[in-house]
Amino acid sequence: MEKTLDIKGMTCNHCKQAITTALQDLNGVNYVVVDLKQGKAHVNYEEGKVTEAQMKEAVEDQGYDVN
16 A cells, blocks of 8 residues: 655754654555655555554654645
8 A cells, every 4th residue: 555644844854764664564555655855754564464554653653744
């Protein structure tokens, strides 16, 4: 499955790395591509292993807002 998260508050490569790591650490996430300029994270994941709510929570735990 694919999901694109709109993320507010990213300003630098550290932000990008923090979000990438937080999402990749979730069981069921296959890969993550974070677009700093667009403020988006594209996530490929296995349905049934991880939920959209868990992905949002992982990003919010890093201090960013997710729409």
